[in-house]
Amino acid sequence: MNIYESAEDYLETMLMLREEHGFIRSLDIANHLGVTKPSVSYAVKTLKENGYINVDENKLITLTKSGLEIAERIYDRHKKLTKFFTLLGVDEKIAREDACKIEHDISEDSFNAICKMSEKMATEK
DSSP: OOOOHHHHHHHHHHHHHHHHHSSOOHHHHHHHHTOOHHHHHHHHHHHHHTTSEEEOTTOOEEEOHHHHHHHHHHHHHHHHHHHHHHHTTOOHHHHHHHHHHHTTTSOHHHHHHHHHHHHHHHHHO
């Protein structure tokens, strides 16, 4: 399943907003990502065309099964990488920012190794 990093960021943000508010709106996506409303409109159109989201008559967005799978995978990586960096002593804000940069590109092997090390570090504390 190949998808661009920016699309993964949009899907992850949509999942986070749904968890936080119970709904997803384009305006909230723009505010969260710090992008313009036209940028969000273009992304929403593309994600909808590719079957990752649906948009209802009230302009509320829902993730499809495939969109949700991608969003959950990226968000899980984000949370686990953030946890690992904070266990190393990195400030949480910086850890979140770094996790966001790495979550898309890290190999499965390296990610799994980080998860194992993170679990070990957490139990040793």
